[in-house]
Amino acid sequence: MGNRGQSRVILVLAGLCVAVMLLSGFRSAGTAGGNGLQEVSAVSAVTASTAGAGELQDSLALLTTLGREVSAPGAPLRLVLKWQGEYSGEAAADATVQNLSSRLGLGEVSSSDEDGHLTLRSSAELSGGVKVSLFWSELGGGRSYCIVTFETADLLDSPELTSAAGDAGQAMLQAGIVAEWNVSLQAPAKEQSGPQAALLATEQNLAAQLPGIHAEENYADETTSSRSYNVPGLQRTVSSGGHELSLQLAVHRDGNEDRNRVTLGLPLITIEY
Structure with missing residues (x-):
C-alpha cells in the first residue's frame, strides 16, 4: 500500500x-x-x-x-x-x-x-x-x-x-x-526483523508487562504492521467497531535509515508512524 x-x-x-x-x-x-x-x-x-x-x-x-x-x-x-x-x-x-x-x-x-x-x-x-x-x-x-x-x-x-x-x-x-x-511514544525498535515478525516479538514484550492484553484490530502493508488492543486496567479507551481500545502498537520499516521504528499510543497513535 x-x-x-x-x-x-x-x-x-x-x-x-x-x-x-x-x-x-x-x-x-x-x-x-x-x-x-x-x-x-x-x-x-x-x-x-x-x-x-x-x-x-x-x-x-x-x-x-x-x-x-x-x-x-x-x-x-x-x-x-x-x-x-x-x-x-x-x-x-x-x-x-x-x-x-x-x-x-x-x-x-x-x-x-x-x-x-x-x-x-x-x-x-x-x-x-x-x-x-x-x-x-x-x-x-x-x-x-x-x-x-x-x-x-x-x-x-x-x-x-x-x-x-x-x-x-x-x-x-x-x-x-x-x-x-x-x-x-516513538523510538528505534529493539526488534529489527521484518515489520510483521518485529511486531509479534514486540507484542510478546508487551504481554509480559500487560496481563490480559488482547488484540482487536490489525493493519499491515509492505513496510508497516500495527495492532490495537484492549488492555484490562487501562482507564482511557476509545470505541471502534464494537471494541474498547486502550493501546495501539505499530512497527514501521524506515527506508531512509534502514531500520524499524516502533510507536506506542494510548489509547491510539495520533502521529505518523
Whole structure:
C-alpha cells in the first residue's frame, strides 16, 4: 500500500480519536445543556481535573516502562502528548485563548483566518527541550476546538513534562474546555526483523508487562504492521467497531535509515508512524 496507504490509515485513526473525544468528552455526570463545563460546579471541576492528571501521570509512567522494553538500548524516546477538546461559551475567543496561553506560559498569541474560521496559535519551549503549542479554531455557533500539544525528543531527558502536561489539562478544564488526552511514544525498535515478525516479538514484550492484553484490530502493508488492543486496567479507551481500545502498537520499516521504528499510543497513535 506504501506511504499513501499508511497516511490514509493514520488520518482515519486520528479522526476516530478526535470524534470520540468530541462525543464522549471529559464531562461530569451533572452537566447538561449546551454550555458544557460552564454548568459544572467548581468542586466537580477540580475533582475531575485532579483525577485526570493522576490518570495521565500513571499512563506516562507505564508508557515510559513499555518504551524502554521495546526500543533499542539507549534510544531516545520521542513523545507527543495532546490535550484536545471543545469549548462552548459566551466569552470572546481571543480573550479566552490569551488567558489560557498565559496560564500555560506560552508566547504571544497570533491569529489568522483559515477557511472562514478564526484560528489562534501560541507556543514556547520549556526547560529540557519540551515544546508546547496551543491551537484554537472557531467552529461556529459559539463553539471552538482547542489542542494543546507537548513534544519532546527524549522523554527520559524531560522529567518536568509530566507535571506540566497535568497542569495544562487542569487549566483547560478550568477555562471551560471539554478536554481529553492522548499520547504517542516513538523510538528505534529493539526488534529489527521484518515489520510483521518485529511486531509479534514486540507484542510478546508487551504481554509480559500487560496481563490480559488482547488484540482487536490489525493493519499491515509492505513496510508497516500495527495492532490495537484492549488492555484490562487501562482507564482511557476509545470505541471502534464494537471494541474498547486502550493501546495501539505499530512497527514501521524506515527506508531512509534502514531500520524499524516502533510507536506506542494510548489509547491510539495520533502521529505518523
